Amino acid sequence: MKNSGYFRELYVGGKSLIIGLGVTLKAFVQPIVTVQYPREKLEITPNYRGHIELVRDPETGECTCIVCGMCARACPSGCITVSGEKKEGEKKKSLTEFRLDFTKCSLCGSCVETCPKGAIDYSQDYNIAGFTREEFHYDLIKRLEEKG
């Protein structure tokens, strides 16, 4: 009784070890599944939530923000600062300052959802890096102008 368990254990154990070796051998000859990142990049889905950017209206080419401040109020972390001024002869306020403090942002998406005009949208920047905290205090109007 005791002896049969001894030999059976050896046999079952040895077989499982050989099967395991077969699995790794099979994986050895299969192609690799990783990508060498800085040299080869993968395509990122357009639905990726990066930091927000101001969006130009496709017809007029202007930024559609009406400075209502809903995004700043909806943000749980308080990263958005919006201010505007009423210019002479115009009904709505125009935007003078739109700052995003990305070091506090948790990418929840509340700002994009509550904007009544669709003036902000996500970007696809995923590999941003910097040396100081101030590099992540984005001035979104300046970024919009630099983008062209």
Add this chain to the structure above:
Amino acid sequence: METTVLYELLRMLLAVVLVVSFVFLNAMIMGYLERKISAHIQRRPGLMEVGPHGILQLLIDGLKLIGKQLVVPKDADRTLFRAAPLLSFAPVVLPLIVIPFSPKLQVRDFDIGLIFILAISSLNVLAILMAGWGSNNKYSLFGAMRSVAQNISYEIPMLLSLLAVILMTNTFSMQGIVQAQGKIWFFLVQPVAFLIYIVASFAETNRAPFDLPEAESELTAGYHTEYSGMGFSLFMLAEYANMFVVCSIATVLFLGGWHGIPLPFGAYSGAIWFFIKAYGLMLFMIWVRWTYPRTRFDQLMNFCWKYMIPFALVNLLVTAVLVKL
């Protein structure tokens, strides 16, 4: 007379240079192979940056390690701490003197070659113990304690399985053992001894699945936790050279040494077959390392004393009876 003495001196000098540089070369090749093979088993490319497909990586790693600062921990035993890597390096260089790479390529052929190798390899464990104790670190001491028990336990099945082969060849000299395999290689005649020897060699070199003293996830790197720079690299060199020694003993005793399909260059070409077989066994060791998890310490001891030693003894008995007949 003088020319003979000069010739012998030159020969010894050449042998020393070749053997030590072989140890370094072996570590570079084995390090590269280990990382590349493990990478492909895990379906990733592995080393690709330095040189085409990362060939020069190990060279640059060696240069980096030479340049690192050697840190001795506070309250560590300085003598033991500094001496341990040196002592781990010495016992792996000496056995390379007796290994027959081909009928003509051997530094010295002792009559008791095999006993010499086994005796010197037993000194490995002393270096590990010194490193573990001298580091003044509880984790290192754990690793060292486990290694001591593991190494001295697994020497017994190793010796018993080798003894079975010696009973058949009647000589301890390494060259003699190879020449006795002219007709048939011994792993076909003694499969059980071959298997026991391979498993025991995993435990002797602290390779997975028996690598408890070493790179643990329980004990943050075991006995070489506190070493940096050249000390660490000496341990690594010693480990890879130990792997080579153990695999070449298996090649000599079980796989027919330098026998193989005859190639040109006569007496020197056997070395090619020898290296193919020895490196084949080392590739098998790498393959096993990246497949299995680690055994627990008492299960390792269990396996040695309850499974390997009975089989080795029975094998020895059967061999003795058959040789007598």
Add this chain to the structure above:
Amino acid sequence: MTEPVKIPQPHRFFLNMGPQHPSTHGVLRVILEMDGEYIIEPQPVLGYGHRMHEKMAECRACTAFMPNTARMDYAAALPYNHGYAALIERMTGIEVPPRAEYIRVITSELNRIASHLLWFGALLLDLGAFTPILYSFDDREQILDILEDITGSRLTYCYFRVGGVSKDIDDKFVERTRAFIKRLRQRFDIFEKLVTGNVIFIKRVEGIGIIDADMCRRYGATGPVARGSGIAYDVRKNEPYSVYSEFDFDIPVGENGDSLDRYMVRMREMEQSLRIIEQALDALPEGPYRGKVPKKIKLPAGDCCFSVEAARGELTYYLVGDGSDVPYRLKIRVPSYSNLSVVPELCRGMLLSDLVAAMGSLDLVIPEIDR
């Protein structure tokens, strides 16, 4: 009178598995009093990751707390989102359209599979096998890509909203999920051969860390820990929420309560999750993905609680409202805290290697304990 000081025996010593350690899953410190290789008394020390999430809930509008829920357990964040959103809906009586419920179930189960794949890799990494984690992360990357396409994030999802979800799923998602289900069923074969059958692995986990049903009840352990000990309790079956009552799936239950049983329970749970996802994809209704929600959600005065089955056990949110939109108090009962509390009694007298295997099989994520 101060606490009695334990004078250690001559050959006992303290080993500190510190906050930084390869195999404590997060910042957990365990002070081990040891005698040789045997553990006399383990004492977990918590608090290294305390980020005051419950206090933050008292300072924000209730809908603004959603990103915090994902940061507590980042390995399986969607059930946390689900629990919080469903709690607010239960308290204020907001209706969720059926399509949103189905989407919630599908994405939560995908996240559960991703969490179990992570656990599988991490357990084997602790035991010393370096390849299975890469095989399981291969599959996990597929899930993360699928979820990234609709939620926008890969790890800390803020996808559910009060009243539904924030973005609808499209045919591409359905197609990719179906292809993934087929692929994962084939990959289970690899895990089976490489790990589950392996004699070294079985010896490491069989008979280790036996938690019997009585111990589970005393400490309040839930999830795969309790199911491995024979207690067939799963919030999705015993107190069904969302649309789980419409699906046909089993609850895997173990017998002995050792680490191997907990391992098998989780592996089988992955297969059951695949079944749920398939049934949900087949029965996916059309309709809106978000219900009618007032602009500012005012919480009625009083309290309410809601339980979901997170990947690690039963997760309960308890909210006390005071009539405004900022909660008065939010209490979160996380499963890993109760699961961790069995460790001092369980691991007395174990070997150090067994402690690592037992803690790995409990599947602890320390950030959710410290919140």
